[in-house]
Amino acid sequence: MILFFGTRPGKKETKVLTRATCPYCNQTGTLTVVAQPNYAHLFWIPLFTINNIRYAECSHCKKVYYKEDFTPEMEQALLK
Numbered sequence: 001m002i003l004f005f006g007t008r009p010g011k012k013e014t015k016v017l018t019r020a021t022c023p024y025c026n027q028t029g030t031l032t033v034v035a036q037p038n039y040a041h042l043f044w045i046p047l048f049t050i051n052n053i054r055y056a057e058c059s060h061c062k063k064v065y066y067k068e069d070f071t072p073e074m075e076q077a078l079l080k
Contacts, residue, residue, distance in 0.1 A: 003042065003043075004043050004044065005040070006040075006041060007039065007040055007041070008038070008039055008046070009036055009037070010036060010037040010038065011037075012034055012035070012036045013035045013036070014032055014033065014034050015033045016029070016033075017029075017031040017032070017033060017077040018077075019077050019080070020071075020074050020077040021073060022060065022063065023065075023071055024061050024063045025061040025063070027058065027061070030060040030061075031056045031057070031058055031074065031077075032057055032059060033054065033055070033056045033074075033078055034055055034056075035053070036052070036053050037051070037053075038052075038053065056070065056074060
């Protein structure tokens with residue numbers, strides 16, 4: 001019997017942080033947060049989430065901030 005087991009990325013979710021300021025270029029409203037889960041699957045059916053990748057990118061200076069680099073202002077804007 002052959003089992004197909006592996007991992008696969010899920011659907012990307014994006015959210016623009018209109019009230020957050022980029023710490024690098026000081027532009028307001030240019031940060032976009034992207035969240036993408038990774039699933040373990042069996043026969044191409046997702047079973048459970050392994051991890052969730054989250055990062056923010058500034059559309060002005062193109063700097064990327066990973067979850068551990070988020071400022072308190074970014075976290076607050078993400079909750080709204």
